[in-house]
Amino acid sequence: MNVFLAVLWKDLLTEWRSRDRAVAMLLFSLLVVVVFHFSLPGGATSKMETTAPGLLWIAYVFASILGFNRAFSMELENDALSGIALLPTDRGWVFLGKATANLVILGFVQTIIAAIFGLVFELALLPIAAPLALVVLLGSLGLCSVGTLFAAVAVRTRFREVMLPLLMLPLLIPVLLGAVRATSSLLATGELDFAAVQLLLVSDAIYLIISFIGFDYVLDE
Amino acid sequence: MRAPAIAASNLEKRFGRAVALRGIDFAIPDGTSLAVVGPNGAGKSTLLRLIAGLARPTAGTLQIGGDDSHRRATRGRIGYIGHATLLYPALTARENLIFAARCYGLPDPADRADALLADEGLAPVADRAAGGFSRGMAQRLAIARGLVHDPNVVLLDEPFTGLDRNAAERFTKRIEGMRRDGRTLVLVSHDVRFAAQVADAAIVLHDGRIAQAFFDAAPDASELEHAYLAAGEARQ
Secondary structure, eight states, rough: OHHHHHHHHHHHHHHHHHHHHHHHHHHHHHHHHHHHHHTTTTTTTHHHHHHHHHHHHHHHHHHHHHHHHEEEEEEHHGHHHHHHHHHSSHHHHHHHHHHHHHHHHHHHHHHHHHHHHHHHHHHHOOOGHHHHHHHHHHHHHHHHHHHHHHHHHHSTTHHHHHHHHHHHHHHHHHHHHHHHHHHHHHHHHHHOOHHHHHHHHHHHHHHHHHHHHHHHHHOOO | OOOOOOEEEEHHHEEEEEEEEEEEEEEEEETTEEEEEOOSSSHHHHOOOOOOSOOOOEEEEEETTTTEETTTHHHHTTEEEEESOOTTTTTTTHHHHHHHHHHHOOOOHHHHHHHHHHHTTTTGTTTGGGOOOOHHHHHHHHHHHHHTTOOOOEEEESSSTTTTTHHHHHHHHHHHHHHHHHHHEEEESSSSSHHHHOOOOEEEEEEEEEEEOSSSOOOOHHHHHHHHHHHHHHHH
16 A cells, blocks of 8 residues: 555656646647547537547547556656566555556546537537546546556567557457447436446456556566 | 575576576575676676566576565565666655655655665755756665665665766775675676675676686685686677
């Protein structure tokens, strides 16, 4: 638990000082939203309820990949990753600390992007803000579990920027299915799709457990 | 009978097809300073990282105080000071040490950080970001970080890299202090004369094997240098 809190504190403090990760993620997601806005046929508002959830989650996933890569590249500087691997603790706590920091930073970016997305595509997100926040939180939990684990794997490879999406995207299919379906249902009816939420809960639980246990081996050379 | 501080038995490490270390056997008692020398690519850093528990052996065993080097509890007895500092540049010197102390579960991280900063003469710059430190200052902070949990085995991997003469002299005194404290030291260095000066035992690695070992008596500088040069020539 000490390690979890220490890693979380260190990652958030580092990000607060540099703000490079959040700014990069935010700018990238904004670009994605702008590109979608201008590339959709028939204007931004045509059939938006059906396409918006997919577009929103594409922006979130791409932003998160950028963030996960940066979260571990800072550990390579001065070989700080070895310092973490040396700790006499279950390395799963390191994973939880880094994944939670990723979740907080991603959550901050997601909130701003959702607001801009709602404005640009003329979607009424405010009335469904609370259930949408729950769906985004559950989807992001899965994203951050898989992303943090595979960012630690990819960071020691030669092509880590390419390797991370190749490793994590196939595994994110159940998370994305659940997240997009739940978001679609919220936008179309204002109601939560409980089957989709269940899918999210189950995928999150599986990925969290596997990542917690697997992180011990990931940090080995 | 007390278990050796470090004992390697038929130790082997491969990276894919490449063999980094093979047939490594040695045992040193508590309080020994072991120098590991050898030409580039001999396997010195790999051996150190195996002892630290950062890598798992492909074959053989490596024990620290009678326990597998890879066990969690064993990692807590080891301090690692490398040519890379393990520091976070965005954090201040004090924050870097508080982070390490928290990770090791020390009861009062801030007090421990302050004590170490005072020991290393870094108290006046405690609130400066580590990223702005000179190489010498960063290395002193790295030493404090490596000793934050008061380890009884300290691993030093080319710790003089990039240090100027004054910083190197100060660091030499620090290593001698660690020896007087009775810590077991493993020093990887290209500086054979310095290694001979601080070591009670030495091994010369060549091509992943022990080419020559000096365990019975403190190694003589010229003898160690001769063995080192012979290993280097054999490589060419």
